[in-house]
Amino acid sequence: MAGAERERRKMTLPxxxxxxxxxxxxxxxxxxxxxxxxxxxxxxxxxGEDYFLVKPDCLRVPGDPSTAFSVFAVFxxxxxxxxxxxxxxxxxxxxxxxxxxxxxxxxxxLQALPRALVAGFVKADIDFQRKGEVSGTTATLVVVDGFxxxxxxxxxxxxxxxxxxxxxxxxxxxxxxxxxxEERERVTASGGEVGRLNLFGGQEVGPLRCWPGGLCLxxxxxxxxxxxxxxxxxxxxxxxxxxxxxxxxxASDGIWDALSNEAAAKxxxxxxxxxxxxxxxxxxxxxxxxxxxTTCVVVDIIPxxxxxxxxxxxxxxxxxxxxxxxxxxxxxSSVGKFGGKSASIGSVEELFEEGSAMLExxxxxxxxxxxxxxxxxxxxxxxxxxxxxxxxxxNGGSHCSSPYAxxxxxxxxxxxxxxxxxxxxxxxxxxxxxx
Ligand SMILES: [Zn+2]
Numbered sequence: 003m004a005g006a007e008r009e010r011r012k013m014t015l016p017x018x019x020x021x022x023x024x025x026x027x028x029x030x031x032x033x034x035x036x037x038x039x040x041x042x043x044x045x046x047x048x049x050g051e052d053y054f055l056v057k058p059d060c061l062r063v064p065g066d067p068s069t070a071f072s073v074f075a076v077f078x079x080x081x082x083x084x085x086x087x088x089x090x091x092x093x094x095x096x097x098x099x100x101x102x103x104x105x106x107x108x109x110x111x112l113q114a115l116p117r118a119l120v121a122g123f124v125k126a127d128i129d130f131q132r133k134g135e136v137s138g139t140t141a142t143l144v145v146v147d148g149f150x151x152x153x154x155x156x157x158x159x160x161x162x163x164x165x166x167x168x169x170x171x172x173x174x175x176x177x178x179x180x181x182x183x184e185e186r187e188r189v190t191a192s193g194g195e196v197g198r199l200n201l202f203g204g205q206e207v208g209p210l211r212c213w214p215g216g217l218c219l220x221x222x223x224x225x226x227x228x229x230x231x232x233x234x235x236x237x238x239x240x241x242x243x244x245x246x247x248x249x250x251x252x253a254s255d256g257i258w259d260a261l262s263n264e265a266a267a268k269x270x271x272x273x274x275x276x277x278x279x280x281x282x283x284x285x286x287x288x289x290x291x292x293x294x295x296t297t298c299v300v301v302d303i304i305p306x307x308x309x310x311x312x313x314x315x316x317x318x319x320x321x322x323x324x325x326x327x328x329x330x331x332x333x334x335s336s337v338g339k340f341g342g343k344s345a346s347i348g349s350v351e352e353l354f355e356e357g358s359a360m361l362e363x364x365x366x367x368x369x370x371x372x373x374x375x376x377x378x379x380x381x382x383x384x385x386x387x388x389x390x391x392x393x394x395x396x397n398g399g400s401h402c403s404s405p406y407a408x409x410x411x412x413x414x415x416x417x418x419x420x421x422x423x424x425x426x427x428x429x430x431x432x433x434x435x436x437x
Contacts, residue, residue, distance in 0.1 A: 032422045036148050037247050038304045041073055042276030044283040045254075045297030051079035051298040052254050053090045055143075061258035062111055062147075065101030069108070069145035076159045078254035078295050080217075082137035085224030086129045089141050093183070093223070096129070097143070097154075099384055105223040112150055116238040117353050119143065119154035120364040121382045122225065128383065128421055141236070142174060143253050147244040149248065150353070154236035156221035161252035163241065163350065164267040171350055172263060173250075175237045175357055177221040180209040188359055192231035192427030208215060221359070230424040235364060237357035244349035249275070251282060260286035270363030275300040277303035361422045366411035380415035387415050401428035 008319040015226055015368025055075035062069035073094055079086030100121035103113050108241065148418060153161050155174040164173045179186050179196055197207035199436055209218045213229025223234045251266055261269070261282070269285045270278035286296050332341040358364060365381050378384050 003320045005142055027065050036070075036306060039146060040275040040302040040304060041074065041300060042274070042279040043297070043299045044279040046256075046283065046287070047209065050437050051083050051086060051139075051295055052295050053077040053079070053086045053095070053375055054085075054297055054299050055090050056299065057094065060261050062108070066392065071141065071145060072301075073145055074157045074250070074252065074299050075141065075143045076161075076252050076254055076297055077139045078159050079137055079139040080222075080298070081225075082135065083228075084133070084395055085130055085134045085137040085222075086139040088133075089126055089139050089223050091189055092129065093122060093126045093143060094139060096125040100125070100382075108147065112147060112353075113241070115145060115152050116154075116240060116356065117365060119152070119236055119238050120361070123156060123236045123382075124361070124382050124418070125332075125384075125420065127223045128418065131223050134226070135224070135405055136227045137220075138222040138228075138232075140219065140254070141223050143236075144173075144250060144252060144435045145302070146250075147300065149245065149247070149303065150240065151243065151303070152238065152240040152354075154238045156223060156234055156236050157219050158255045158258070159359075160258050160263075161250065162252060162263045162267060163243075163248050163250055164271070165243065165248040165350060167349065168271075169350075171241070173239050174240040176258075177219050177237070178209070178219055179220050185211065189220055189229075189231050192229075192425075193231045194231045196428075212216060219418040230421075231427055233359050233425045235359045235361065236424070238354065239352075240354035242351040242353055243303060244351075246349065247305050248350070250277070250301040250303070251298065253282065253298040253300075256284060256290075256294055257286045257298055259267040260296075270300065273279065283367070360426065362410045366409070378413055380418050382414060382418040382421075385415055 021238070031352040034229050041056060041058070041059060043056065045052060046055070048256050053078070055073065057073040060070060060071050060073055061067070074094070077086040077089050097118050100118035101111065101114055105114060121422065124143075132283070140155075140159040142153065142157070142159040142161050144161060146153040151163065151173070153173040155161065155303045156177060158178050159174075160176060161173045163173055165171070175181060177185055179189065189212055190196055196210055197213060198210060199208045199216065204287055211218050212220065212228060212232060215232070216224065217232055219226060219232065221233050247268075251270075256265065266282050270281045271277070273281060279298045282298045282300070283296050286298075357363065361382075376386060
């Protein structure tokens, strides 16, 4: 490049780093990038069908503490405990095994996580259904890595984020037929019947349910006795908190039936996480009496230079205003449907959100990862298989000699292909023959 040209560019191009980024770095320079976590849980479950998971010390790279992340989850079971217990024990391992093994940077790992969550949830569902048990469960799995929070959820165990400025963000979607029109339409389009319980005399009672089975949820893990359009494909949302941190409150529906998001958040502001969880449950019980499914996990993400106090204790309002202005910047790693939008609410940066039940949309896009899987490894169950061999052995003589039409997604083994088609209502006549 000629010297004059270089000079001209220097004059006209914006500086490589925006001022806000530079000031942001200055602000963070005093403390470490990684926040401290404080957490607590509380709950009652009359029938004992609620489970939760707290795993604060996971490592992305074995033996390297700088790659630490934490996982929290709530499982609200129905028709027995086995699906909730199974999910508590195996869901995380299925998600982790769906991440490319030699993934390099933290950034790549976080970018691959939404897709791995989808594969892991579906794999857990397939594995559990193999056991032939009828129970089902909601699952809300939260991965906290630094200030980045990724939430995957099926069912109605909601997770909210309370930022220090007092702004609330819902990180999940309630997969309830009664309230979720989109899900109702999806279930009906896939061949399910949606209606209320019919008493003798034709009187309709209770919330909208899906028939056969009578489940009020449109997504879950397990539930092999209901239609396969009740799918395990999670809504996934990934956000990055500003360096002031925030509080996550995740809980089963007994809490949310009694308390609004605002009421739950407000009831425990200023208290440390352990007490906060207890207080949320107490408030819910006070409002509705002893009910099932009131499990609550509270996680505080606290800037490490403030870790001796709860972030909820020191509002520092003016500083917040300044910081929220500084941290409303575009994401450079957006991968999701709304990635380009970078919708900031308060000082929270939205990195990814996708809730479609179609696996093609969840597994088939954003394959720009450096560490790609082998071409014949199933993107859901991670089993290596020769495509031709799989077709011959598994499909020969079966009732549903599926056309195995090409699809827009990555390679799936035959079993996972069948599962995908069934979830989309594409094999209504042989759903039992192929199980
Ligand atoms: Zn598979």
